[in-house]
Amino acid sequence: MNDAENTSVHRVQVRFAETDLMGIVHHATYLLYCEAARVDWLHKRGVSYQSWVEHGIHLAVVESKLRYRAPARFDEIIDVVTDVEETTRVTVKYRYRIKRGETLLCEAYTLLACVGDDMKLKRIPKEVKDVLASAELPKAQWAPVLGA
Amino acid sequence: MNDAENTSVHRVQVRFAETDLMGIVHHATYLLYCEAARVDWLHKRGVSYQSWVEHGIHLAVVESKLRYRAPARFDEIIDVVTDVEETTRVTVKYRYRIKRGETLLCEAYTLLACVGDDMKLKRIPKEVKDVLASAELPKAQWAPVLGA
Amino acid sequence: MNDAENTSVHRVQVRFAETDLMGIVHHATYLLYCEAARVDWLHKRGVSYQSWVEHGIHLAVVESKLRYRAPARFDEIIDVVTDVEETTRVTVKYRYRIKRGETLLCEAYTLLACVGDDMKLKRIPKEVKDVLASAELPKAQWAPVLGA
């Protein structure tokens, strides 16, 4: 699978409440953008993350790293370019390049572990692993969302 | 101006981080949705709120009221149906009906006061008042946004 | 029961992340302060809210109203003066005066409804009602908290 197939872009618009008194997006907000991007990444591969949760499959964040390159500001349109860098028996590592147009604002990764309802580690089921290695589907095959 | 002209719809998708341990959207989150809806309402009338801020015109929330009707959940698509209910010399009252499809989730209003950089009350300038009474423009005339 | 008995004071310190680009505490943050104050109010009457949740008793916010009087800023110490204004068969109304020293910053109330795990309305159990009408206990009788 080439890089393009593994990548999806999630677009967000900076909310007023996401800024701080420095007038820029607060650094913790980027983790929320990354999380929304992961949900969207699955959605574009036909999967509602919620459906996994309902089957007792959770991808819990066990590590995160962010390097802030340039500030984002209120009302700007931001793209979270997201791909799966690596999967192991129990973990998946997502990588993010957060950009405003061509300007790189933040690079990040999150390492997620598959856990059950009991919060204990769990082998990633094959059907989950297949999704994590798959390409973005045509829009007609994206996961349905309540209210849409 | 009839109701339809004064109304705009802002669509959001519920983020994981916006839920709480009850499994539903936390009640404070709706104020963030309303705020984003106001920014979008102006945007669709050709105005970037940020441009007003840069001219020392702030619309500060002085009162808010929310009635929660039904819970929203992770990943759902929510519409914030927004209109201006009333303007006075120094205030504007926005009204919101937050819905998932036809289901009403929350009704709210926020009363905003026009203040200057010094946070003191300021008469709403005529050009601002005109925008607050205007209808949604065709998409080609919406305000530009950095990064889009 | 006189007013003093019904009142408890919850103290918070404004976090950097709770401010916005206007340099003041974001208006949605006050709902978080009120929520923390309710939890503390119960705590000072010997009750951990979590223990009610574990017994399927939730106090869900069904209505909130806030009037913002003066801005709060980063790092300030804020007191949330909280009392129960009214209880009915299924609801409890908390009232808040949020102050910095003698300066009133925000007045608010929240109306909460008793619901079960199914999110359906439920009569407030007598032992809950008794707590809601009770005075602050001496510190030695406050509810224990994990980690303290």
Place this chain on the structure above:
Amino acid sequence: MNDAENTSVHRVQVRFAETDLMGIVHHATYLLYCEAARVDWLHKRGVSYQSWVEHGIHLAVVESKLRYRAPARFDEIIDVVTDVEETTRVTVKYRYRIKRGETLLCEAYTLLACVGDDMKLKRIPKEVKDVLASAELPKAQWAPVLGA
């Protein structure tokens, strides 16, 4: 200076709104705890971070890394054990061990760069560097806070 002198402990109590639908503290919340801990760390060395901001000295987060070890839950008391690991000409690296009693919940660091009001890198002034290398003062010498 030995480790004990460089270390301060900031105590927080988990708010309801800080949890998510997994019933645990959302992973982005730890960055807010770390930020509050940094402000408190300075406070206990006689410095209000806000006074630096007013002099055009900002410590902006340029990198953060968190390893989540065990979940925290609503209402728990959490200690953020904080020390300065390293300072360079323009950066300071804070290290955090976030604990509930003796249980390690999260290890983290944040790298902060000194920037001016123009957001450009700036040599850390000597008086700031001295504070960053100093021990916690007796309580009577902690920085004053508005409202306390």
